[in-house]
Amino acid sequence: MKARISTACSVLLVWLACASLWAEDWSQFRGAYGQGVVAESKLPVRWTSDRGIRWSTELSGRANSSPAVTAQRVDLTTQRDDGSLWVLSFERASGKLIREVRVGTGKLSAKGPANLYAHRHNPATPSPIADDDNIWAFFGTGLLTCVDASNGKIRWSKDLVKEYGEYDITFGMGASPRLHGDHLYLACLTKGPSYVVAIDKATGREIWKTDRRYPSKDDGPDAYSTPTIYQSSKGLSLLISGCDHVDAYDLVSGKRQWFAPGLAIDSPYGRVIASAVGTRDGVVVATSANPAGGGKGRVIGVQFDDTKRQLWSIDSSTPDSASPVIVDELLYLVADNGVATCADVRTGKVHWKKRISTGRGAYHASVVAGGDKVYFVNIDGQCTVVEHGVAGKVLATNQLPGTFYATPAIAGGELYLRAYERLYVVDGQ
Numbered sequence: 001m002k003a004r005i006s007t008a009c010s011v012l013l014v015w016l017a018c019a020s021l022w023a024e025d026w027s028q029f030r031g032a033y034g035q036g037v038v039a040e041s042k043l044p045v046r047w048t049s050d051r052g053i054r055w056s057t058e059l060s061g062r063a064n065s066s067p068a069v070t071a072q073r074v075d076l077t078t079q080r081d082d083g084s085l086w087v088l089s090f091e092r093a094s095g096k097l098i099r100e101v102r103v104g105t106g107k108l109s110a111k112g113p114a115n116l117y118a119h120r121h122n123p124a125t126p127s128p129i130a131d132d133d134n135i136w137a138f139f140g141t142g143l144l145t146c147v148d149a150s151n152g153k154i155r156w157s158k159d160l161v162k163e164y165g166e167y168d169i170t171f172g173m174g175a176s177p178r179l180h181g182d183h184l185y186l187a188c189l190t191k192g193p194s195y196v197v198a199i200d201k202a203t204g205r206e207i208w209k210t211d212r213r214y215p216s217k218d219d220g221p222d223a224y225s226t227p228t229i230y231q232s233s234k235g236l237s238l239l240i241s242g243c244d245h246v247d248a249y250d251l252v253s254g255k256r257q258w259f260a261p262g263l264a265i266d267s268p269y270g271r272v273i274a275s276a277v278g279t280r281d282g283v284v285v286a287t288s289a290n291p292a293g294g295g296k297g298r299v300i301g302v303q304f305d306d307t308k309r310q311l312w313s314i315d316s317s318t319p320d321s322a323s324p325v326i327v328d329e330l331l332y333l334v335a336d337n338g339v340a341t342c343a344d345v346r347t348g349k350v351h352w353k354k355r356i357s358t359g360r361g362a363y364h365a366s367v368v369a370g371g372d373k374v375y376f377v378n379i380d381g382q383c384t385v386v387e388h389g390v391a392g393k394v395l396a397t398n399q400l401p402g403t404f405y406a407t408p409a410i411a412g413g414e415l416y417l418r419a420y421e422r423l424y425v426v427d428g429q
Helices: 002-024 160-164
Strands: 053-058 073-079 084-091 097-105 134-138 143-148 154-159 178-180 183-189 194-200 206-211 228-232 235-242 245-250 256-261 283-288 298-303 310-314 325-327 330-334 339-344 350-355 368-370 373-377 382-387 394-399 409-411 414-418 422-426
Touching (some): 097 154, 178 228, 183 235, 298 330
Antiparallel strands (some): 134 143, 143 154, 178 183, 194 206, 235 245, 298 310, 339 350, 368 373, 382 394
16 A cells, blocks of 8 residues: 555656646747646736736847746847848847847758748748757757857757758748757657757767658648647657657667557648647647648547557547647647637647638738646737636627747746847736
8 A cells, every 4th residue: 555655646646746847847839848738827817018018128129039038048049131040039028138149041842832931931940949058049940959048159069960960841841849858858740850969968969860751641740839748657758740650769868669650641842840749648739731721631539558549539620730738637729821720639629619710811920828728829919818717608709910930838827939130028917
């Protein structure tokens, strides 16, 4: 009995630690583990451009990278008109610019028609990662760099394209890295080189590299998804979604632990953009993009164990690029046309489905949540706040000027919203 109590306590402590990370840290894309949810309950509900904004600041260049929020700073990346790549750092308390660091230059290597992506996607789409001392930034050119946060000097840089091969991907590399412990994890999944790699955060040295390829056709090998950290009964794993499959890797060795198919769709343009997410007791949710509308996308729930058992599938009103979020036992999705869905994460049963947009702007930012609030942001700056639950109650519809592709960050009871032209910090007061 004592042994069982001890084991139960250990599991509880692990998950309390995870919850604490989610609550306190949003220093990388969708938070420390990439699940897009925090435990904070006092979060903003209503705001306008002249009310409920603690501060805002103009941004140079253009990018879709999300803010990395640490104790004293907010860090972003951008590309300017001359092709130069930059890391921007602002005081978290005031929004004052601390410094801007030019880290490189280059164009996005993309094989698809430029008119389909150039207006929204460039090398500064991947989100940076930060801590008190460093900023790590990855760009679609293949540049991975570490900047000293105290003086702006570059600690190290490496070119993943020169080291591992040129990207062969329709719309250019857009996946963000994931930091856990001492390692940065990147998933570069293309028709050409396709791999998952772990990099030492202090030196840029390769720790391990695992090639990743499954049979797929047309655009199927392309993925733009960011790795997430997942806690199961087997411990922590790295979740990767792409090439019609979702799988998990050992963080230390890079060995594949588990995989599941089910993401192939009936379209030559099928690919994966959204990140996989999971529950605390064994359900992983993965998404195939819906590039042409009309229900071509797919969202699946899979049991995370050796059975690789698909639990359910949703094939209508599915996201194109917006990653879903799980709060308690509920899954929240948004299609690019503004139709949001709430479903049971274990059964796929749809509790509600509704159009949340009052305009025409598409939804590309990933869904984020905290406490009893779920946030949906479209490119025109409309943010709909929905109460967590099966009722689907809309709490507010807020509007800010700008073009918003970037996923919001949540930290310290505030919402950080990045437009092309401006960064807003919303406290809703």
